[in-house]
Amino acid sequence: MTPTVASSTSFFKLRTARGTLGLKTAPFILMQLSVLFVFTTHFSWGGLALCLGLWFVRQFAVTGVYHRYFSHKSYKMGRVTQFFMALLAVTAAQKGPLWWAANHRHHHGYSDKDEDFHSPRHGFWHSHWLWFLYDESGDYDEKKIVDFAKYPELRLLDKFWYVPPTILGVGIFLVAGWHYVVWGFFVSTFILANLTYSINSITHVIGNQRYFSNDDSRNHWLFGLLLLGEGWHNNHHHYQQASRCGFYWWEVDITYYIIKLMSFVGLTYDLKPVPEAVLAEGRENDRARRAARRAGARWQPAPRANPRRPLSQATAGA
Numbered sequence: 348m349t350p351t352v353a354s355s356t357s358f359f360k361l362r363t364a365r366g367t368l369g370l371k372t373a374p375f376i377l378m379q380l381s382v383l384f385v386f387t388t389h390f391s392w393g394g395l396a397l398c399l400g401l402w403f404v405r406q407f408a409v410t411g412v413y414h415r416y417f418s419h420k421s422y423k424m425g426r427v428t429q430f431f432m433a434l435l436a437v438t439a440a441q442k443g444p445l446w447w448a449a450n451h452r453h454h455h456g457y458s459d460k461d462e463d464f465h466s467p468r469h470g471f472w473h474s475h476w477l478w479f480l481y482d483e484s485g486d487y488d489e490k491k492i493v494d495f496a497k498y499p500e501l502r503l504l505d506k507f508w509y510v511p512p513t514i515l516g517v518g519i520f521l522v523a524g525w526h527y528v529v530w531g532f533f534v535s536t537f538i539l540a541n542l543t544y545s546i547n548s549i550t551h552v553i554g555n556q557r558y559f560s561n562d563d564s565r566n567h568w569l570f571g572l573l574l575l576g577e578g579w580h581n582n583h584h585h586y587q588q589a590s591r592c593g594f595y596w597w598e599v600d601i602t603y604y605i606i607k608l609m610s611f612v613g614l615t616y617d618l619k620p621v622p623e624a625v626l627a628e629g630r631e632n633d634r635a636r637r638a639a640r641r642a643g644a645r646w647q648p649a650p651r652a653n654p655r656r657p658l659s660q661a662t663a664g665a
Contacts (some may be wrong), residue, residue: 365465365473366481374478374509378440382537384529394530396660397519401535403575408436408542410577410602417448417495421590422606422618430500433622440512440536441543442479445496449487450479455587458562468563475541475548504592512536542573550580557632558585564597576600586625590618594629 357455361364361368388394413430421664424432433444441447450464457463464484469472495501504511512532520528554565557580570578571593577583579592579600586594593600609615639646 372480377448381533388526397531398535405439412436418451437511463497475544559650560584574603589621631641
C-alpha cells in the first residue's frame, strides 16, 4: 500500500489504496508514543502490578463485552449491568461499543474478502492500525447495530468514548502521581491496544485451522493465553454464537471463565454453548490432522456439503 500526497485542497492528508489519513490520526499516534514515557520514570513492582491489573480488567472488557456481548450476543446482561460493563470497556480507548460492534459484525460478514475493513491480505499495518485511522472509518453502518443503538446511554458512551479513558488517566495521576499514570495508563493501554489489534493482523496469518471457515482465521495457543481466549480464532469464526472461543477443556479461555463466574451471581445469563455436532466435527478434524502429519501430508479443513462428505482433506506435501 503506497501512500500518495493528497491534493492541495486537503491539508495534511495522505491518501492510500484503502483510505485517507488525516489529522485525526494524531491522538492515536500520540497515545502509542506515550509508552515512551516509561523512560521518564523508574521500575517498581507496584507500577507493574497496576499496569498488569488495568490491562487484564480492560482486556476482558474488550474481549468479553465489546466482542462476545455487543458484537455476537453470545450471552445476556441486564440493562444496568450492560451499561457499567460498556463503561468499563470504553476505558480501553478503542472507541465506543456501537462503533466497535458494528465494525466487527461487518468483518464477520466479509472476513478476508475485499470488503473486510481489516484483513491482513491488505497488509500487516493496514489490519493492525491503519484501518481505523482512516477518515472513512469514523462512521459505522447503524443498521448493523440497531439492537443496541436503541439504548440512549450506549449512544452517549459511543459519542463521548474518549471521556472515560481520559478520566481514568487523570484520576491515576491525581491519586498516585506520574510514575503510576505512566505504568498504569500509558504502558497498560499500549499493551492492551496492540494485543487486541493482533487478532486482526496475526491470528489470520499464523496458527492452525481446525474448521473450514471460508477465511484465513486460525487458532494459536499463545494468543489464546495473551488475549484471554480470543486466540482460538478459527473456532470462533466457525461458530460465532458461542460464549466461549476455546471449545475444548485444554483450550484456555479466561474470558469465558469470567463470564461463567459472573453468571453464578446473576450478572450474566443465557450463555450460549458450543453444539455437540460442532465439537464432534472438531475432534474428527483433529484426528485427521494427526493422521495426515504421521503420513507426511499437509492437511486442511474442507466444507461439509452434506453429511456423507468427509470433514477434511489431506494433500500430499510438507
